[in-house]
Amino acid sequence: MxxxxxxxxxxxxxxxxxxxxxxxxxxxxxxxxxxxxxxxxxxxxxxxxxxxxxxxxxxxxxxxxxxxxxxxxxxxxxxxxxxxxxxxxxxxxxxxxxxxxxxxxxxxxxLPQPAEPLAAADLAAPLATLHQLPTPPVPVRRLDNLRAIRRSLSATRTLDPDDMAFLRDRADRLERDLEQVAYVLAPSLVQGDPQHRNALHDSAGGRTVLCDWDTVAHGRPEWDLVTVEIHCRRFGHGPQHWVDFTAAYGFDVTAWSGYQTLRDIRELRMITTNARKARHTPGSLCEVQRRIKSLREDEDGLLWNIL
The missing domain is CATH 3.30.200.20 (Phosphorylase Kinase; domain 1)
Structure with a gap:
């Protein structure tokens, strides 16, 4: 329970x-x-x-x-x-x-928003543009997901010891797996958490704009693409959202050899970040525990509730 x-x-x-x-x-x-x-x-x-x-x-x-x-x-x-x-x-x-x-x-x-929600494909053009930008004249952190995961686990006070051990062991395994990943896209700026809720319609400009730059980093574009895929699969947007995004962006990260490792790291980070915040967001702990259960049981298609 x-x-x-x-x-x-x-x-x-x-x-x-x-x-x-x-x-x-x-x-x-x-x-x-x-x-x-x-x-x-x-x-x-x-x-x-x-x-x-x-x-x-x-x-x-x-x-x-x-x-x-x-x-x-x-x-x-x-x-x-x-x-x-x-x-x-x-x-x-x-x-x-x-x-x-x-x-x-x-x-x-x-920016006032129309009734029609954004689709995943709407994120493709701004993300592709971001991934082609030059290095900015502003200090930008390096993306280090395993460090972020461990930092969240160290600050988490809401999970039982068995769940904590499972998450730590999973992080250790994924860190070893990550050493074997061969990236195919050039390093670039990454938004860090691109998803339907971190983009908006700009009606005046007739375009989609990105928001929430707290997670911006210098890293691999595959991270942004895996994040979009997870949101399509886990949060009920449906497979067509992902098909349309892939066509618009021009690269299918699910066909890449490193997809499963990066996917698993991304999902683990989503869980540990929310576990760390659970003390301040009542009701979210149940969802965190439900997500951990889905990892234990390899339920890749289980829908998650957005937090």
Whole structure:
């Protein structure tokens, strides 16, 4: 039976309590001269993403350092200078905002979304463009997924010892397997977490734009492609989404010899990241445990619930 964090009664967007989040958004509304606009929490699993009238305020997760947010701002400004299809930073406000208690926020232009959701194929053009960009004049971390997985496991306090041992053993095996992987695509910038929810329609520009640059890194494009495939397969978008994406991008990562290793690493990272966050997101622990069970039983086609 799935265990739950019974002592938690509400999610903590960005790790902030309701009172803290109210204080931060109140301060931001005043600084941005948006007191006359209503606000809406759009996402809160990692960062607190709040729409306030014509802008979207993204309050970085508690504990995020200023240099990390400043690097993201600098990178997105560079992407905009390249004409890359990204959700734009709001040009009328200094970035990032420094809020109470050391909290940091970025301000983005709100893009109204049509009723028709994005398809996986819509991500192909911006991802292909990203993978061809030159090296930016901004420090970008190297993608190291096994290190990220182990860091999440070290910070996880919600799983039982048996599950923790299983995940650690799986990480060790996959690290050995990764040494044998022969990549075929050239190293490049990677978005890190390309998926249907990290892209938006830009109706004015008539294009799809990417968002959420917290995971950007220098690495192998195969990582981005495997991530899209997993989202198509695990989250109910259907096989046609993946077929259309592959045709639009021009490369089928599932036919590549390293696919299974990278797929397994990606799924493990998705599980361990959410296990680390589970204490702040009540209800997610059951899904994490369900995903671990699917790995134990080799259920590649089991649908996961989005977190």
């Amino acid at each position: 799935c265990r739950s964090l019974g002592h938690m009664t509400e999610p903590l967007p960005g790790g902030f309590t309701s009172a803290e989040l109210t204080a931060l958004t109140t301060q931001a509304r005043t600084e941005l001269d948006l007191d006359g606009h209503e606000q809406q929490l759009l996402r809160g699993h990692t960062n607190a993403v709040v729409r306030i009238g014509p802008v979207v305020l993204k309050i970085a997760r508690k504990g995020t350092t200023a240099p990390a947010v400043e690097r993201t701002v600098a990178l997105v400004r560079w992407l905009q200078e390249q004409g890359f299809p990204t959700v734009p930073l709001h040009s009328h406000h200094r970035q990032p905002l420094h809020l109470y208690g050391g909290a940091l926020a970025t301000v983005w232009t709100y």
